[in-house]
Amino acid sequence: xxxxxxxxxxxxxxxxxxxxxxxxxxxxxxxxxxxxxxxxxxxxxxxxxxxxxxxxxxxxxxxxxxxxxxxxxxxxxxxxxxxxxxxxxxxxxxxxxxxxxxxxxxxxxxxxxxxxxxxxxxxxxxxxxxxxxxxxxxxxxxxxxxxxxxxxxxxxxxxxxxxxxxxxxxxxxxxxxxxxxxxxxxxxxxxxxxxxxxxxxxxxxxxxxxxxxxxxxxxxxxxxxxxxxxxxxxxxxxxxxxxxxxxxxxxxxxxxxxxxxxxxxxxxxxxxxxxxxxxxxxxxxxxxxxxxxxxxxxxxxxxxxxxxxxxxxxxxxxxxxxxxxxxxxxxxxxxxxxxxxxxxxxxxxxx
Numbered sequence: 001x002x003x004x005x006x007x008x009x010x011x012x013x014x015x016x017x018x019x020x021x022x023x024x025x026x027x028x029x030x031x032x033x034x035x036x037x038x039x040x041x042x043x044x045x046x047x048x049x050x051x052x053x054x055x056x057x058x059x060x061x062x063x064x065x066x067x068x069x070x071x072x073x074x075x076x077x078x079x080x081x082x083x084x085x086x087x088x089x090x091x092x093x094x095x096x097x098x099x100x101x102x103x104x105x106x107x108x109x110x111x112x113x114x115x116x117x118x119x120x121x122x123x124x125x126x127x128x129x130x131x132x133x134x135x136x137x138x139x140x141x142x143x144x145x146x147x148x149x150x151x152x153x154x155x156x157x158x159x160x161x162x163x164x165x166x167x168x169x170x171x172x173x174x175x176x177x178x179x180x181x182x183x184x185x186x187x188x189x190x191x192x193x194x195x196x197x198x199x200x201x202x203x204x205x206x207x208x209x210x211x212x213x214x215x216x217x218x219x220x221x222x223x224x225x226x227x228x229x230x231x232x233x234x235x236x237x238x239x240x241x242x243x244x245x246x247x248x249x250x251x252x253x254x255x256x257x258x259x260x261x262x263x264x265x266x267x268x269x270x271x272x273x274x275x276x277x278x279x280x281x282x283x284x285x286x287x288x289x290x291x292x293x294x295x296x297x298x299x300x301x302x303x304x305x306x307x308x309x310x311x312x313x314x315x316x317x318x319x320x321x322x323x324x325x326x327x328x329x330x331x332x333x334x335x336x337x338x339x340x341x342x343x344x345x346x347x348x349x350x351x
Contacts, residue, residue, distance in 0.1 A: 016221045020228050027232040034235055043231050051223060054318060057102030058215050061110055062208045064092065064103075084175035089117055090125035097132035104129055105319050110211070120181050124171055126328050127335055131168045134161065148279040152292040159297060159347055163339040171335075222325075223318030230310055239306060274299050290351055297344045305333045 024043075028034050064070060074081065074091030081091040089111045097104035108125055111117040117125070138157075145153040175181065233239065278296055281287045287295070308329060316325035 012221050013217060016225050020225045023225065023228045023232055027228075027235065031232070031235050043228065047224065047227050050227065050315065051220065053100075054102055054106075054219055054223070054315065055212075055216060057100055058106045058212055058219070059208060060100070060103045061096075061106035062211060064096065064107060065089075065110060066208070080172060084124065084128070084172035085178060085181045086121050086125055086128070086172075086175055087117065090121055090128075093125055094129055094132060097129040098136060101129065101133055101136065102315065102319070104132075105316075106215075109319055110215075118181055120178065121175075123328065123331070124175050127332050128168055128171050130332065130336065131164050134164045145275045148275045149282065149292065149296070150279070152278065152282060152289045152296070153275065155289070155293045155347075156296045156300075159293070159343050160300070160340065163336070163343045166343065167335050167339040218321070219318040222322060223314045226317050226322075227314040230313060234310060239310060242306060274303075290348075294344065294348060297340060301337050301340050301344075305337065308333055 024039070028036075028039060064073065070092040071088050073095040074088040077091035077094050078088065081087060081094070090108070093104040093107045093111075096107060105126065108117070108122050112119065112122045142157065145156070149156070274296065278287070278292050282289065282292045312329060313325075316329045319325065320328060
């Protein structure tokens with residue numbers, strides 16, 4: 001049975017490699033502007049870097065679980081995750097997400113594969129981990145956006161924080177009201193004896209050497225062709241055309257025409273360009289603070305799912321496999337957009 005599984009895995013990797021090579025060669029031949037330098041700098045190097053960080057994340061997740069650090073990491077979150085019936089292991093992944101989302105997702109998958117959490121717990125925990133992800137990127141974005149947009153930028157961050165806090169509370173409440181996951185949560189909280197902790201700590205590297213190659217081969221099998229496919233679609237201008245179409249539609253039916261440039265620039269690969277345009281228009285008196293905040297929120301709502309498909313789709317499908325990865329990504333973005341709309345509408349009518 002083990003030999004058969006290994007043979008199947010090798011065949012799948014071979015098919016993945018051939019498909020990747022066909023897309024790479026075909027795309028380079030059919031897309032005029034796709035030079036070797038662009039392929040190297042914008043495709044191959046980012047792909048290698050992505051695989052490196054995923055490998056590190058998988059490895060760290062294995063170390064945390066095998067070393068018995070799960071309960072230590074989950075200590076601060078225990079009351080909230082007990083309330084949500086998610087247990088210590090999901091709490092440990094939550095704390096890890098403040099440092100690395102890849103490692104947190106790798107931990108959740110390992111817990112699920114080992115039967116230590118249920119599929120419902122995995123999904124809820126992944127969605128709840130958007131809360132630490134908000135703070136993970138906050139230092140970089142905050143000190144760029146605030147100088148550009150001032151008070152409007154501060155209100156924008158406050159609204160996005162309230163949105164993530166709202167959906168986190170609702171998700172934990174949903175878990176609390178689900179008796180079907182309570183029993184599994186109780187089992188995951190069962191304490192381990194000192195001997196068990198010692199044995200597991202002594203088997204850290206044995207666990208890594210046993211599980212990591214299998215997990216990593218599955219990641220590579222999906223990440224490489226999906227990453228190349230997304231890159232080729234982007235190189236053909238599909239994402240740019242979609243962004244421009246959505247920007248024109250949203251700007252002409254929902255927000256004033258003078259905000260059109262903000263929404264369009266919010267779609268750009270350069271994250272700060274939309275905020276720079278917003279600040280310039282606001283300083284020129286063309287937009288009020290409220291109009292600027294609403295325009296930035298709309299740009300965020302429309303643009304972020306597209307950026308998520310470009311940048312997060314390969315990672316999610318690589319770690320969780322295509323079906324589960326797509327489900328997590330689409331549902332997570334759906335919850336995110338819904339919460340932003342709810343809080344944004346409240347701001348529009350109450351401010």
